[in-house]
Structures are given as C-alpha cells and as structure tokens.
Amino acid sequence: xxxxxxxxxxxxxxxxxxxxxxxxxxxxxxxxxxxxxxxxxxxxxxxxxxxxxxxxxxxxxxxxxxxxxxxxxxxxxxxxxxxxxxxxxxxxxxxxxxxxxxxxxxxxxxxxxxxxxxxxxxxxxxxxxxxxxxxxxxxxxxxxxxxxxxxxxxxxxxxxxxxxxxxxxxxxxxxxxxxxxxxxxxxxxxxxxxxxxxxxxxxxxxxxxxxxxxxxxxxxxxxxxxxxxxxxxxxxxxxxxxxxxxxxxxxxxxxxxxxxxxxxxxxxxxxxxxxxxxxxxxxxxxxxxxxxxxxxxxxxxxxxxxxxxxxxxxxxxxxxxxxxxxxxxxxxxxxxxxxxxxxxxxxxxxxxxxxxxxxx
Amino acid sequence: xxxxxxxxxxxxxxxxxxxxxxxxxxxxxxxxxxxxxxxxxxxxxxxxxxxxxxxxxxxxxxxxxxxxxxxxxxxxxxxxxxxxxxxxxxxxxxxxxxxxxxxxxxxxxxxxxxxxxxxxxxxxxxxxxxxxxxxxxxxxxxxxxxxxxxxxxxxxxxxxxxxxxxxxxxxxxxxxxxxxxxxxxxxxxxxxxxxxxxxxxxxxxxxxxxxxxxxxxxxxxxxxxxxxxxxxxxxxxxxxxxxxxxxxxxxxxxxxxxxxxxxxxxxxxxxxxxxxxxxxxxxxxxxxxxxxxxxx
Numbered sequence: 001x002x003x004x005x006x007x008x009x010x011x012x013x014x015x016x017x018x019x020x021x022x023x024x025x026x027x028x029x030x031x032x033x034x035x036x037x038x039x040x041x042x043x044x045x046x047x048x049x050x051x052x053x054x055x056x057x058x059x060x061x062x063x064x065x066x067x068x069x070x071x072x073x074x075x076x077x078x079x080x081x082x083x084x085x086x087x088x089x090x091x092x093x094x095x096x097x098x099x100x101x102x103x104x105x106x107x108x109x110x111x112x113x114x115x116x117x118x119x120x121x122x123x124x125x126x127x128x129x130x131x132x133x134x135x136x137x138x139x140x141x142x143x144x145x146x147x148x149x150x151x152x153x154x155x156x157x158x159x160x161x162x163x164x165x166x167x168x169x170x171x172x173x174x175x176x177x178x179x180x181x182x183x184x185x186x187x188x189x190x191x192x193x194x195x196x197x198x199x200x201x202x203x204x205x206x207x208x209x210x211x212x213x214x215x216x217x218x219x220x221x222x223x224x225x226x227x228x229x230x231x232x233x234x235x236x237x238x239x240x241x242x243x244x245x246x247x248x249x250x251x252x253x254x255x256x257x258x259x260x261x262x263x264x265x266x267x268x269x270x271x272x273x274x275x276x277x278x279x280x281x282x283x284x285x286x287x288x289x290x291x292x293x294x295x296x297x298x299x300x301x302x303x304x305x306x307x308x309x310x311x312x313x314x315x316x317x318x319x320x321x322x323x324x325x326x327x328x329x330x331x332x333x334x335x336x337x338x339x340x341x342x343x344x345x346x347x348x349x350x351x352x353x354x355x356x357x358x359x360x
Numbered sequence: 361x362x363x364x365x366x367x368x369x370x371x372x373x374x375x376x377x378x379x380x381x382x383x384x385x386x387x388x389x390x391x392x393x394x395x396x397x398x399x400x401x402x403x404x405x406x407x408x409x410x411x412x413x414x415x416x417x418x419x420x421x422x423x424x425x426x427x428x429x430x431x432x433x434x435x436x437x438x439x440x441x442x443x444x445x446x447x448x449x450x451x452x453x454x455x456x457x458x459x460x461x462x463x464x465x466x467x468x469x470x471x472x473x474x475x476x477x478x479x480x481x482x483x484x485x486x487x488x489x490x491x492x493x494x495x496x497x498x499x500x501x502x503x504x505x506x507x508x509x510x511x512x513x514x515x516x517x518x519x520x521x522x523x524x525x526x527x528x529x530x531x532x533x534x535x536x537x538x539x540x541x542x543x544x545x546x547x548x549x550x551x552x553x554x555x556x557x558x559x560x561x562x563x564x565x566x567x568x569x570x571x572x573x574x575x576x577x578x579x580x581x582x583x584x585x586x587x588x589x590x591x592x593x594x595x596x597x598x599x600x601x602x603x604x605x606x607x608x609x610x611x612x613x614x615x616x617x618x619x620x621x622x623x624x625x626x627x628x629x630x631x632x633x634x635x636x637x638x639x640x641x642x643x644x645x646x647x648x649x650x651x652x653x654x655x656x
Contacts, residue, residue, distance in 0.1 A: 058453055060460070136638035142452040143397040146460075147588055148637050151630040154585060158630075162623035265534070282581060286460055293457060328464030332443060337457045339451075 016207040034204045038312040039206035040268040045307035047260025053297035055253040056233035062151030067280035068126045069262030070269035074172040076118035082111040115178035126262030134254040157280040171276030178270035192270045290331040296341020367497040377610020380508035383587025384602040386558040392534035400463035408563025409575035425567040436559025470577040475550035478604040481570040509568040524526030589633035595643025
C-alpha cells in the first residue's frame with residue numbers, strides 16, 4: 001500500500017507537469033487559469049471526501065467554510081484600517097508588523113492587513129466556527145445532519161448578503177495579490193494573483209497545494225485515525241464498543257475538512273482578485289457533494305480526479321446555461337446507478353451482461 | 361408597539377405560518393410513508409404557483425389552480441416511480457442526495473421554462489389594495505383565502521387519514537410496513553400515493569400564496585427549509601403539532617422584523633431550526649421517550 005500511494009502521488013506530480021506541457025503544445029496557455037482554479041476546488045472536494053466517505057458525515061454547508069476563508073482574507077487585505085489607526089487593536093497589529101501601508105488610486109493613505117496574517121485569520125476563523133458548529137451538529141445523523149449543515153451554509157450566505165462590510169451582493173473585489181516569497185536573486189517574487197506573468201507559477205503552486213493536501217489526507221487515511229474513521233463509517237456502535245472516541249474523531253475530521261475548504265477559499269480569492277456571495281450559495285455546497293459522490297465516497301483519488309476534471313469543464317463553460325442542471329443530473333444518476341462512484345463501475349462485466357446476457 | 365401594529369404583525373405571522381404548516385405537513389406525509397425527508401418539497405410549492413400562472417390565460421382561475429394541482433401531483437408520482445420506487449433498501453445518505461438532485465432538476469427546469477422573472481397569480485378577490493377592517497386592523501382578503509385554504513386542507517387530510525380506506529391503509533404502512541404488507545396492503549403504491557398527496561397540497565398552497573408572496577423559480581428552497589423547521593419544531597411526523605409550530609414560527613418571523621433588518625429574516629428561522637435540532641430534536645410537542653426509538 002505504501003509504495004502504491006507513493007506511485008500515485010508521483011503520478012499526480014507527473015500529470016501536473018504533463019498538463020502544463022499539453023497547454024504549451026496546444027498553444028493555449030489560458031487553460032492554465034482554469035486548471036489553477038480547478039485545483040483549488042479540488043482541495044475542497046478531497047477534504048469533504050474524507051468527511052463524507054471515511055467519517056460518514058454529510059455536509060451540505062461546505063461552501064460556507066470556503067466563503068469564510070475567502071471573505072475573511074479578502075476583507076482584511078482590502079478594507080482600509082487607516083481611519084481606526086489610533087485604536088488599540090490596529091496599533092497592536094501594527095506593532096506586530098502585520099499591517100501593510102499603501103495608496104489607493106486617488107493617492108489616499110491605505111492601511112490593510114498583510115495577506116499572510118489575513119490568510120491565517122481566515123483559516124483560524126473557519127476552524128473555530130467548525131469547532132463551535134461541529135460539537136452540536138455532529139451529534140445529529142441522517143436528515144437532521146443534512147438539514148443542519150444546509151442551514152449553516154444558508155446562514156453564512158444570508159450574513160454575507162446582508163452585511164455592508166462584506167460588500168453585500170457585490171462581494172469584495174480588488175483583492176491584492178498574495179506575495180508568498182519575496183524576490184530572491186534572479187528569481188522573481190512568488191505571488192498568488194491572476195496576472196499573466198504569474199500564470200505558470202500559480203498553476204504549479206495550486207497543484208502543489210493540492211498534491212500536499214492529498215498526501216496529508218492519504219497518510220491520515222492509512223494511519224490509526226484513518227482506521228478508526230473507517231470503523232466509524234461501517235458501524236458507530238461497534239467502533240464505540242472497541243474504544244474509539246467517535247465524537248472526537250468526527251469533530252477532528254469536520255474541522256480538518258473545513259480548514260481545507262478555507263485554505264482553498266483564501267488562496268483562490270487572492271488568485272481571482274475577489275469573491276462574490278455566490279461562492280457561499282447552497283448550490284455550491286451541493287456541487288461539492290455531487291463531485292465527491294461522482295468520484296466515490298471512499299475513493300480519494302476518484303474524488304480528486306472527477307472533482308478537478310468536472311470543475312475544469314464547468315469553469316470552461318462547457319455546460320453553458322445548464323451548469324447547475326448538469327450537476328443535479330450527475331448527482332441523481334450516480335446515486336441511482338453507481339452509489340460507490342463512477343470509477344467503481346465494472347464496465348466489462350456490465351457490458352458482457354448487456355450484450356451477451358450472461359449472469360451478473 | 362401600538363396595539364393595532366401588534367395585531368397587524370400577528371395576522372401577517374399567522375398567514376405565513378399557515379403556509380409553513382402546509383409545507384411541513386407535506387414533509388410529514390412522505391416521512392411517515394417512507395422515513396425519508398423529501399428535499400424537493402419546496403419545489404412542489406413553486407411548481408404549483410408557476411403552472412397555475414401559465415395556465416391562467418386559457419381558463420378561469422379555479423380551473424387553472426385545479427389543473428396545476430393535478431399536474432404537480434402527476435409530477436410527484438412520476439418522481440417517486442422514476443427515482444425512488446425501484447431502489448432496494450437504499451441508505452439514508454443516498455436518498456438524501458437523490459432528493460436534493462431532484463430539487464435541483466426541478467428548479468433548473470423551472471428556470472429554463474419560466475425564466476428568472478418574478479410572477480404571481482392575481483388576487484382571488486379584489487386587488488392589492490382591497491382590505492376589510494376588523495376593528496382598526498386592515499386585512500387583505502387573500503389572507504383569509506390562505507388561512508381558509510390551509511384550514512380546509514388540514515381538515516380534509518385528517519378526515520382522509522381517519523375515515524377513508526386508503527387513508528387508513530396509508531397510516532397502517534406508516535405504523536408498521538411489514539405488518540401492513542402481511543395484511544395485503546400494497547405498500548409501494550402507498551408510497552407513490554404519499555408523494556402525490558404531498559405534491560398536491562404543496563401545489564395548492566403554492567397557488568393560494570402566490571398573490572401575496574410571488575413565485576420565482578428558486579422560491580422553493582427557503583420554503584423547504586422553513587417547512588422543515590416547522591416539521592422539526594412540531595416533531596417529525598406529527599401533523600397537528602406542525603400547525604401549531606407553523607403559526608408559532610410565522611409569528612416569530614413577523615415580529616422579528618421590528619427588531620432586526622429584513623435581510624436577516626431567513627437567518628432567524630434557520631437559527632431557530634439549528635437550536636431546536638441541538639436542544640430538542642424530537643420537537644416541542646414530541647416526547648423524548650418516543651424519540652429515542654427513532655433514528656436521529
């Protein structure tokens with residue numbers, strides 16, 4: 001198993017380079033932008049996949065965590081703190097060196113939080129909210145859990161739509177780029193932003209984040225925690241009887257998947273230069289669930305491949321005006337005919353049965 | 361708050377509460393028959409409104425409403441037959457995801473058929489500004505229609521379940537499916553029937569409320585969440601308690617407008633849902649003894 005996992009990860013690295021080469025050969029570098037975005041969405045989907053497939057908990061509110069990550073980071077790096085310069089929280093932040101001075105287009109003095117600190121705040125906020133929500137929510141099962149997480153997602157959506165600080169229906173735009181590394185010698189700075197000159201670097205960065213994320217989750221699944229989670233999924237009573245602290249494991253995985261969503265949200269917001277309330281909508285959450293279901297609930301690689309692939313097609317606009325309908329159809333058909341995911345379908349016996357009428 | 365304003369809010373609350381109660385009863389009918397929550401319940405309400413609005417140019421109002429209700433019932437039956445009937449002992453997670461998928465399909469179909477425009481039926485009696493006064497409180501005749509229609513539906517349903525043979529068979533299936541099968545009741549047909557019934561009352565509610573609340577392709581989702589809140593508040597499966605819970609939620613919502621901005625109104629009812637789920641998942645009127653036997 002260990003070697004197989006490493007081979008798969010190496011394969012993913014090669015696939016990343018291969019995708020880049022393909023866009024170069026096809027002379028279509030603009031594909032890299034959507035591939036970058038798809039990789040960030042893929043990060044949300046593998047996080048949710050571990051929660052749904054291994055811990056067996058459905059969440060129809062993950063767009064909420066994605067939006068918390070994106071919005072908190074965007075608001076902190078964009079909203080001007082200069083009018084509050086004299087107040088003690090702002091002075092404290094300044095003393096810690098977490099503020100960046102700047103100028104707006106009219107030359108006025110701007111004071112914003114640095115992207116590193118903002119991203120840290122965003123991910124911490126998502127983790128804390130996941131902890132607060134998770135303790136009561138994860139006691140529920142089935143429909144109740146689904147409705148409670150759906151309710152959580154809707155509340156986040158409503159709050160974003162109703163608060164001027166988060167830009168109401170317009171969302172937040174003009175989010176600055178996120179300088180991960182300053183310029184070193186002949187190397188340029190590593191900046192997360194949508195500018196053309198950073199396109200290739202951003203592509204590799206996003207896929208690198210995805211690969212590291214997948215690597216961590218694969219290690220988690222293979223570890224003692226992973227075995228506890230799988231036992232939890234098949235029978236909670238049996239797991240509890242064997243001494244597995246089910247409530248704690250569920251909560252930890254819930255927080256972990258929320259952190260994945262928030263990291264993806266924060267990074268994608270800096271890449272896109274903004275975020276809108278539609279990122280928090282119920283439809284987005286349902287889409288993440290659909291993508292996990294298509295790939296197979298207990299199949300991290302399936303979720304990753306289908307998630308990135310279908311998101312890329314959707315971002316390219318292949319489904320046109322039927323985007324949401326396509327995801328609804330996918331959801332129904334996968335659940336009806338292949339509840340273990342598309343990749344679990346054994347096509348050979350199926351075809352033989354269809355054409356030769358042999359035993360199933 | 362003056363006394364007049366108090367009564368004005370109270371009536372608004374009762375009107376919305378009656379609608380939520382009808383949606384909640386739709387949830388309950390299917391839950392009792394199958395043990396699943398139909399996440400597409402709100403879409404039935406939207407379909408009822410939309411279809412009747414489209415039929416109105418060709419026939420009188422009551423015909424359009426009757427036809428829309430009948431059509432939505434057919435859609436409900438078709439959904440059950442296509443997507444649910446032939447699954448063999450599916451898991452709850454699978455059923456949840458399927459009904460969510462159905463709700464998306466219905467919503468997107470509505471978007472492509474009727475577009476994004478907001479529509480409504482005309483007022484059944486008079487127009488937007490027709491009111492009659494009770495004391496110093498002004499009430500729109502449509503409010504009376506909504507409350508009356510909800511009352512008639514609830515009365516009709518309880519009569520149907522208590523005294524018709526089919527209603528009794530449905531209750532038998534809800535109480536004990538295996539025993540009902542042994543008595544020669546076709547449990548599968550009862551499930552189809554429960555989807556039809558629940559689609560029908562949803563559609564009728566959608567028609568009656570359309571002049572007040574308007575109908576849009578995506579108006580089902582928030583109704584479904586509120587209907588579910590009411591169903592939980594009353595105790596899942598308990599239709600009479602759902603009426604009380606519905607009116608309670610309607611009144612809370614109506615009065616919340618005077619305290620918090622309108623934009624947060626939806627967030628309030630969802631917060632109530634979450635609190636109820638955390639604190640008393642068997643509902644305000646349910647007993648915790650019985651709840652322990654159910655699967656939360």
